[in-house]
Amino acid sequence: MLSLHHYLILSGILFSIGALGVLIRRNAIVIFMCVELMLNAVNLTFIAFSRYLGNIDGQIFVFFVMTVAAAEAAVGLALMIAFYKNRESIDVEDINLMKL
Amino acid sequence: MPEILFFSLVAGVAIISSILVVAMRNPINCALSLIMTFFCMATLYVMLDAPFMAATQVIVYAGAIMVLIVFVIMLLNMRTETSKNYVHGVLVSCIVAVLTLFVISGFLAKSPLTGATGNMTPELITKVGHTELIGQAMFTKFLLPFEVTSILLLVAIVGSVILAKRKL
Numbered sequence: 001m002l003s004l005h006h007y008l009i010l011s012g013i014l015f016s017i018g019a020l021g022v023l024i025r026r027n028a029i030v031i032f033m034c035v036e037l038m039l040n041a042v043n044l045t046f047i048a049f050s051r052y053l054g055n056i057d058g059q060i061f062v063f064f065v066m067t068v069a070a071a072e073a074a075v076g077l078a079l080m081i082a083f084y085k086n087r088e089s090i091d092v093e094d095i096n097l098m099k100l
Numbered sequence: 101m102p103e104i105l106f107f108s109l110v111a112g113v114a115i116i117s118s119i120l121v122v123a124m125r126n127p128i129n130c131a132l133s134l135i136m137t138f139f140c141m142a143t144l145y146v147m148l149d150a151p152f153m154a155a156t157q158v159i160v161y162a163g164a165i166m167v168l169i170v171f172v173i174m175l176l177n178m179r180t181e182t183s184k185n186y187v188h189g190v191l192v193s194c195i196v197a198v199l200t201l202f203v204i205s206g207f208l209a210k211s212p213l214t215g216a217t218g219n220m221t222p223e224l225i226t227k228v229g230h231t232e233l234i235g236q237a238m239f240t241k242f243l244l245p246f247e248v249t250s251i252l253l254l255v256a257i258v259g260s261v262i263l264a265k266r267k268l
Contacts, residue, residue, distance in 0.1 A: 002103050004213055007144070010111045012204035014118055014137075016197045021122035023193035029127055029173055033134050036165065037118055040141050043157075051148040055218030056237045059153055060245075063238065066160050067249045071256035073165045077172045078260035084176050085266070 007048035015041035028080050028090040032073075039069050107147065114140035125180045127173045131166060138162040149222050152230045 018041060021034030043062045050058030080090050087094050117140065120133035138161045145154035220233065238246055 002107055002147075005208065006104075006107060006111075007148070008208055008213075009205070010114065010144075012201055012208070013115055015204065016201040017115070017118045017122060019200050020193055020197035023196060024190050025122065027127055027178070029169065029176075029178070030121075030130050033121060033130055033169060036161070037121060037134065037137060040138065040161070044141060044144060047145055047148050047150050047153055049213075049215065050220070051150065052213075053215050053217045054220045055216055056220050056233055057216075057218070057241075059150055059234060060237050060242050062153060063156070063234075064245060064249060066156065067252065070160065070165060071252055073168050074256045074260040075263065077168060078263035080172065081175070082263050090176065090178070 004048055004052040008045060011041045011044040011048070014038075014044070026092050028083075028092050028095070029077075031092065032076055032080075036069060036073075039065055103147075107144075110140050110143045110147075114144075127178050128170065131170050131173060134169075135162050135166050138166070149225050150230060152234055 015038050018034045018036075018038035021037065022031050025031050025034065043065055046058040046062050046065070050056060083095065084090050114137050117133045117136035121130045121137065124130045124133060138157060142154040142157040142162070145151070145157060225233065
C-alpha cells in the first residue's frame with residue numbers, strides 16, 4: 001500500500017537534487033530552475049501531508065508557495081536581464097562585485 | 101499493488117528528469133527536463149486526490165513560469181556552457197546534497213508524522229469537489245493571506261518593470 005513515507009522520500013530526493021543543482025551550476029537561470037525544483041519538492045510534501053492527515057490547509061499553502069514562485073520568477077528574471085545588459089553574461093562567477 | 105508500480109514509474113521519471121535539469125549543459129534542455137518534472141508532480145497530485153492542485157501545477161508552473169524562463173533563455177541567446185566545473189566544487193556539492201538527504205531521512209525515521217487532522221476524505225472530495233473545498237478554505241479561513249498575496253504580486257509587477265526598463 002502506498003504510504004506517506006513514499007511521497008516524503010521522493011520529495012526529499014528531489015529537494016536534494018535541487019540543492020545539488022544550486023551548488024554546482026553557474027548559469028544563473030539554471031540555478032533559478034533548481035530553486036523552483038526545490039519549491040516543488042516542498043509542495044509535494046505539503047500535498048502528501050494534507051492528503052494523509054485529511055487537512056486542506058496544506059493545499060492552501062501550496063497556493064501561496066506558487067504565488068511566491070511566480071513573483072520570484074518575474075523579479076528574478078528581470079534582474080537577470082538587467083545584469084545581462086551590463087555584463088553580456090549571467091554566469092554567477094561574474095556577479096561577484098556590487099559595483100558595475 | 102498497481103498503485104505502487106505506477107508511483108514508482110512516475111517517481112523514477114521525476115527523479116531522472118530532475119537529475120537531467122542539473123546535468124544538462126544547455127539551459128533549454130534543463131528547462132524542458134524541468135517541465136517533465138512538473139508534469140510528474142501533477143500526476144502525483146492527482147494520485148493524492150488533489151486534482152485542482154494538479155491543474156494549477158500544469159497551468160501555473162509548467163505553463164506560465166516555464167514559458168517565462170524559456171522566453172528569457174531565448175531572449176538572452178544563451179549557449180551551452182563551455183567552461184569546466186571545478187572538480188572539488190562538484191565533490192563538495194555532492195557531499196552537501198547527500199548530507200541533506202540523510203538529514204531528511206533522519207527526520208523521517210524519527211518523527212511520528214502526525215499533525216492537525218481535518219475532515220477531508222476522498223469520499224468528501226468526490227462528493228463536494230476539490231475546487232469547492234479549496235475555495236471554501238481560501239475565502240474564509242485564509243482570506244487575509246489571500247489579500248496579502250495580491251499586494252505581493254503588485255510589488256512583483258512594479259519591481260520587474262523597474263528592473264528591466266532601461267530608463268524610467
